[in-house]
Amino acid sequence: xxxxxxxxxxxxxxxxxxxxxxxxxxxxxxxxxxxxxxxxxxxxxxxxxxxxxxxxxxxxxxxxxxxxxxxxxxxxxxxxxxxxxxxxxxxxxxxxxxxxxxxxxxxxxxxxxxxxxxxxxxxxxxxxxxxxx
Amino acid sequence: xxxxxxxxxxxxxxxxxxxxxxxxxxxxxxxxxxxxxxxxxxxxxxxxxxxxxxxxxxxxxxxxxxxxxxxxxxxxxxxxxxxxxxxxxxxxxxxxxxxxxxxxxxxxxxxxxxxxxxxxxxxxxxxxxxxxx
DNA sequence: GTGCTTGCAAATCGTTTGCAATAGC
DNA sequence: GCTATTGCAAACGATTTGCAAGCAC
Numbered sequence: 001x002x003x004x005x006x007x008x009x010x011x012x013x014x015x016x017x018x019x020x021x022x023x024x025x026x027x028x029x030x031x032x033x034x035x036x037x038x039x040x041x042x043x044x045x046x047x048x049x050x051x052x053x054x055x056x057x058x059x060x061x062x063x064x065x066x067x068x069x070x071x072x073x074x075x076x077x078x079x080x081x082x083x084x085x086x087x088x089x090x091x092x093x094x095x096x097x098x099x100x101x102x103x104x105x106x107x108x109x110x111x112x113x114x115x116x117x118x119x120x121x122x123x124x125x126x127x128x129x130x131x132x133x
Numbered sequence: 134x135x136x137x138x139x140x141x142x143x144x145x146x147x148x149x150x151x152x153x154x155x156x157x158x159x160x161x162x163x164x165x166x167x168x169x170x171x172x173x174x175x176x177x178x179x180x181x182x183x184x185x186x187x188x189x190x191x192x193x194x195x196x197x198x199x200x201x202x203x204x205x206x207x208x209x210x211x212x213x214x215x216x217x218x219x220x221x222x223x224x225x226x227x228x229x230x231x232x233x234x235x236x237x238x239x240x241x242x243x244x245x246x247x248x249x250x251x252x253x254x255x256x257x258x259x260x261x262x263x264x265x266x
Numbered sequence: 267g268t269g270c271t272t273g274c275a276a277a278t279c280g281t282t283t284g285c286a287a288t289a290g291c
Numbered sequence: 292g293c294t295a296t297t298g299c300a301a302a303c304g305a306t307t308t309g310c311a312a313g314c315a316c
Contacts, residue, residue, distance in 0.1 A: 069207070
């Protein structure tokens with residue numbers, strides 16, 4: 001029983017070789033990978049891995065609150081192992097995605113009549129490098 | 134030259150029968166329609182309308198800043214004729230989408246090193262009706 | 267051996283592309 | 292007549308589904 005197994009279990013997710021590898025990848029790489037990014041990165045380690053499993057596993061993680069599904073990139077779904085609410089910035093030129101710490105709760109209008117369960121805050125523009133050019 | 138033509142022209146978009154109809158539909162229906170919603174609603178009015186034209190036209194509107202592309206619904210792209218920055222709430226049960234006025238500029242952390250050009254703020258949870266049940 | 271998990275292949279479906287027909291100045 | 296716009300049909304590509312094989316307790 002390793003750390004990642006315990007981590008998965010704490011979200012009610014049964015560990016398996018594939019699930020542990022995918023979660024470890026998410027926790028080690030905070031670069032908001034796509035399904036293909038995860039698949040390509042783990043194929044070497046787990047040659048039999050199928051893309052279906054990556055899809056299923058990421059969906060399982062999201063449904064259990066262990067992973068965030070990020071839709072800042074209209075082309076592909078992206079995933080984030082940090083589940084603390086934070087904001088994402090995406091450069092319209094180079095496509096880089098940067099985390100921005102932000103106290104989202106403070107921003108919300110008071111007295112909303114809804115139960116808010118998820119926040120997805122996205123900013124788009126030019127990153128520091130791209131804006132110089 | 135009607136109002137909608139003038140409105141389109143103010144965004145540098147040449148008016149056409151299809152473009153006017155689509156923009157009028159967006160301005161009259163603030164319910165965040167999908168491509169299919171727009172297509173289905175206008176087919177009666179313009180029987181020869183093609184879905185490709187709806188796609189092309191909405192893309193043209195978005196590229197020219199006349200329409201917002203909303204990605205709160207991971208299944209389909211949605212569009213909003215109100216281009217003032219505001220927040221969207223989506224009910225996870227009934228799927229309704231509600232506009233929330235919000236001063237987004239005030240929320241941003243100060244001293245960001247990026248040029249921010251777009252804001253997309255999404256909230257998800259249960260709407261007033263659904264949370265009662 | 268029973269139920270959960272995986273992975274292949276095929277299907278699905280939103281969206282884009284190529285290109286010929288059409289409309290507007 | 293020339294250029295921009297439209298619309299059909301086909302292509303594309305991300306994601307989902309069906310189902311049989313594999314794995315774990």
